[in-house]
Amino acid sequence: MYLIDASKTSYILNSLANVLKQHSITFDVHYWGINPHHLHNPLHKHSFFEICYVVEGQGIYLDDGTQFVLETGTLFCSRPEIWHQIRSQNEMYLVYVAFDVDPIHSGSEMLERFHKLYRTNQFLIPNSQNSSSVLLWSALLKHFESPEFINKEIIVSIAQALLLSFYTAFTEHTEKTLQLPKDKASLYLLNQAKAFIRDNLEQPLHLDDLANYLHISGRHLSRLFTAEIGQSYVTYVKSERIRSAANLLKYTNEPIKNISEKVGFNSVHYFTKAFSSIMGIPPGAHRNKYTTESTPT
Numbered sequence: 001m002y003l004i005d006a007s008k009t010s011y012i013l014n015s016l017a018n019v020l021k022q023h024s025i026t027f028d029v030h031y032w033g034i035n036p037h038h039l040h041n042p043l044h045k046h047s048f049f050e051i052c053y054v055v056e057g058q059g060i061y062l063d064d065g066t067q068f069v070l071e072t073g074t075l076f077c078s079r080p081e082i083w084h085q086i087r088s089q090n091e092m093y094l095v096y097v098a099f100d101v102d103p104i105h106s107g108s109e110m111l112e113r114f115h116k117l118y119r120t121n122q123f124l125i126p127n128s129q130n131s132s133s134v135l136l137w138s139a140l141l142k143h144f145e146s147p148e149f150i151n152k153e154i155i156v157s158i159a160q161a162l163l164l165s166f167y168t169a170f171t172e173h174t175e176k177t178l179q180l181p182k183d184k185a186s187l188y189l190l191n192q193a194k195a196f197i198r199d200n201l202e203q204p205l206h207l208d209d210l211a212n213y214l215h216i217s218g219r220h221l222s223r224l225f226t227a228e229i230g231q232s233y234v235t236y237v238k239s240e241r242i243r244s245a246a247n248l249l250k251y252t253n254e255p256i257k258n259i260s261e262k263v264g265f266n267s268v269h270y271f272t273k274a275f276s277s278i279m280g281i282p283p284g285a286h287r288n289k290y291t292t293e294s295t296p297t
Helices: 006-016 108-119 132-145 152-170 182-199 207-214 218-229 233-251 256-262 268-279 283-294
Strands: 019-021 026-040 049-056 059-063 066-070 075-078 084-101
Touching: 006 026, 006 132, 006 152, 019 152, 026 152, 049 108, 049 132, 066 084, 075 152, 084 108, 084 152, 108 152, 132 152, 182 207, 182 218, 182 233, 207 218, 218 233, 233 256, 233 268, 233 283, 256 268, 256 283, 268 283
Parallel strands: none
Antiparallel strands: 019 026, 026 084, 049 075, 049 084, 059 066, 059 084
16 A cells, blocks of 8 residues: 555656656656556557556456456556456556557667567566566655655656566566676776775775675685786785875875874884885875975975
8 A cells, every 4th residue: 555645646647757758768658547446447448558556456357358367466568459357346456557659759679679568478467566667666656655755856767667667577588688798897896896995995905805895706806906907906905005195195284104094004114115115205205295396486
């Protein structure tokens, strides 16, 4: 059940979400409906898709002469030009939406996808409470439980995602699952690792600890750094500590001891030695260089 005013919610949806445009597809929505007391309707057909969800109750769905049981959690699709009917002895709580795909303002790939939906034999799905379509529908309706916070952009975004999800819900896919190219996957992991290092320089940053955070092996993480940036993990972390320290020396007046601790060095002596080996001058000289440059002559 949803703690909403069904009539008002339907009115707002039909006012705000009647044309849903994305870069590759445009939906023309004929109507949104919410009926907590649905009993039956006459045998009829549409020239468009009508998707229904049984929020609560039981009944019968007649599709092209064949009867199917409707129960709480059933998601079903009335396809264009198919004779159908909904019947129940007791009231059912139904939510539904009727729509077409605009052929002029939609890409060929999306048109073909929804043409597959037109031909699908999987038009009734029981126990669909946890499907992406029903979860999106639930999110859309729950947005109306706080009428003082209703947001048009949120309504339109969820409504678009909901209609797009119906293709996935009612068709058996022949397309290959989207696979991220290996080089892109490696880049993503490496960027995650670099961001973690940058934001946690005061920590020890042991290789295995970061690898566990990324859910990969330490060996894999070590190979990523060597293969992608040409540095060992230890060398990269050390260089990031020094890079951060150099910026702090340049732009702040913090004591060198504090800076060394901020970037993960427990010893000022070791920090000075590491800084000098990478930057070519000690930390104090590095700071003085910028202080001298900024002093007016």
